[in-house]
Amino acid sequence: MDGAKLRRMADQIAANFVALGEEQAIAQTAEHIRLFWDPRMKAQILAEDPAGLSPVACAAVRQLAG
């Protein structure tokens, strides 16, 4: 899968949850990816360099990995 596209998607999800506050935004972003992404997409985003993600998306991906 195209890593850049997945990073953009994750960032986009995070940006739409930011208004909820950091903690909620991270949790909601992680939950959204868990509920709606196919396993290969999840695997790919986990394999991406977290530095390329926004802080909320990055934390959400870490939460997913954990």
Add this chain to the structure above:
Amino acid sequence: MGYEPQPDFGTPEVRSEKTVTLTVDGRDVAVPEGTSVMRAAASCGGSIPKLCATDSLESFGSCRLCLVEIDGMRGTPASCTTPVAEGMVVHTQTERLAKLRRGVMELYISDHPLDCLTCSANNDCELQDMAAAVGLRDVRYGYDGENHLGQAVDLSNPYFLFAPVKCITCSRCVRACDEVQGTLALTVEGRGFGSAISAGQAGDDFLSSECVSCGACVQACPTSALMEKSVKQLGKPERSVVTTCAYCGVGCTFRAEMKGEQLVRMVPWKDGKANRGHSCVKGRFAWGYANHQDRITKPMIRETIDQPWREVDWEEALAFTAGRLNAIKAQHGARALGGITSSRCTNEEAYLVQKLVRGGFGSNNVDTCARVCHSPTGYGLKTTFGTSAGTQDFDSVMDADVILVIGANPTDAHPVFASRMKRRLRQGAKLIVIDPRRIDLVRSPHIAAAHHLPLQPGTNVAVLTAMAHVIVTEGLADEAFIRERCDWDEYRDWAQFVADERHSPEFLEPVTKVPADELRAAARLYATGGNGAIYYGLGVTEHSQGSSTVMAIANLAMATGNIGRPGVGVNPLRGQNNVQGSCDMGSFPHELSGYRHISDQATRDLFEQDWGVTLDPEPGLRINNMLDAAVDGSFKAIYIQGEDILQSDPNTHHVAAGLAAMECVIVHDLFLNETANYAHVFLPGSTFLEKDGTFTNAERRIQPVRKVMEPANGYADWEVTQELANAMGLGWTYSHPKEVLAEIARLTPTFAGVSWERLCEEGSLQWPVNEQYPDGAPVMHVDGFVRGKGKFVVTEYVPTDEKTGPRFPLLLTTGRILSQYNVGAQTRRTANVAWHEEDLLEIHPADADNRGLADGDWARLASRTGETTLRVKVTDRVAPGVVYTTFHHPATQANVVTTDYSDWATNCPEYKVTAVQVMPSNGPSEWQEDYAALSARSRRISHDGQVEPAE
């Protein structure tokens, strides 16, 4: 049923709680107060002669045939304009009346051609019937006087003719155009004996006038003055079958009027609860594609897509397909396979495709064309209200006081509902339009929007949040409703968010380009104008914040208490006929039917036990993710039923690359569509006229679709899917779609009370149909939201990543036109091309001037994604800086320029915002020329070694 005219009570039904009892020709009858004497007589089995009256129109009282005598009343009043009264005694058949009626008929017939035996309305003509009813035996005036005979017939409309010689100037056509359709294209020109029906201005014919060819005038005409050309050609039908239209999400009920297996005409069914006897140019007339010469009726296969097609029998085609699918599954695993259900096919067919993918292929890689239209509606309304559906029935609009239309163009995309809406607006309801374009609703005869907010494309969330700001900060929220029905804490968080000054109309005006005072006035009107109803379309959903916009709409409705009763609500206008149904049927990769997530063990258990399979607990790929995965090499095979993703989905180059990368593309369709250029298997499909099943329209109304002729390809689509499933060894044994529907009801709580038999008996049901709502639910969330408390969701405005700049300074937005439907595969193969033979680019005069473009010039439309050429239409309907086009024609392929940006929550493509440049051009782009050559190559069919083009 056999062929007989639909019952006509003469004047419209009246709604009143008070009943009046009267006597008609010695028979007692009780009717609602306000009912006409004519209708009362018809209600108790009588039939008062009439010509200018019909129950779809308000009474007019001009023909003087329906005179009656009423005890205690002087003279002979017209029964159509006389309301009933308690104890009234009416006589409809007396010697005096007979004499008067015969006199009237003599005058009519003295100026009417006496060619009944060769007339296309013979034995189906109200004038003929009335002559018989009044016992007309001769015409004392003779036929030699001044008359209207010998006038030319207007044949300009492709579907119906106007023969003024047959016209009795009853004005039913004019009134139908006014009252039913709301276009007001027809008029009576001249006075007295010189009166004549006229379409548009002097010099216009029907085609060049503003007539939208809805057919209301043809249906209302009592003679053959306005007559379907198909009836003139084929003669009177001999039987009729009630079925459901397969075009837009309104879901009109029609009578398919037949001669044997030949469809003679489609006539809107008066008892249809979605359309109430009305129709549009597509459903009424554009059914000729069903027998078009381009239709493919034999299965075809090829090893590789550079080869010509090879016609084979069904057995070979299915064995070839199953062999490929099984081999790919064995080599690459189940997740390399997927499918797309069709929002044009029946519920049962969509259900079977997703069952095949989940249970047969073994993955959840199933999606539907709703992905690219209303998937944000599913996400947004489920999050806020608890279920993925509109809240109202269409009748509800007649109780609305303020109608807010955002991102929808109902007169073009949902014309029959638009006519209802316009009727309500003419009655005095107020209108707010939020749209970058000045759509027809903004100003049309007798209708003017109180507010039109021509926002910058991509700023829906900012505009709606600004409206919420006004409602909250000016104390217009319905706090009593919110405290009772919604989560109060969530409301407070939301109210605090929207009240922030950075969400004020003034602060956001530079972003939205909507004047702040106009936005404030619109917000006040919606909040305080009585019943407020919101209707929205793809201008809401097809954005990077489509889901946020749906939730922002839901927030507004909850904040103002506009939920849970007739006249209010949140109403998504669905694009295709069965978008709602295909979503209900579990077509999304993350959920099973009834919107239950695939990760839920209890739901999976239910399906696993019923289907005898093990389901993947992980969500599958969405359409656009499938294409990404195909390019990446991990997705290899796709079964596409009734959808042309190459033409309809964004970024055509990327779609083509994804399809080309797959090892097995199966297209199941009526025609060799654009996607089929990349297919290895073509399974011929069936039309809605050739199968039984159900569609679910935008108001959650499940309606029967009935087979009126045998499938030209041999099988209904559900049978083809079953054959494919069985070729893969699944052992399905459905013998009729009603068995599939029974399985759906068994496994889907919201459909628990639905059955084919019940639908046939009751006509339609609006889900949920279960223990709590045994007869369905016209209005949802009446006593409480499906999710319990309504959820306010904070919707931060996040600008799209698609930016204008020096190279691409304009914003392109796309949409539809009345005469065409979606990718045009059906409507382009009908006479509807008379109204729209090519896609045009609408551009503001200032932008056109800057580029040296004039009306009709060729222009190159380019984005960061691709480019195409098309002709321009210079118009101030679009704002400066905005251009607009439709996507109905493959020669243009507007989606060559759209991007793969999409909604953050659902990946619904951002069709409505693409940064573009427009420049003069003198011919097709390189891509267009290459694509035309590719299409010609791809469509070659080999017959016994001889290769020929398919079309």
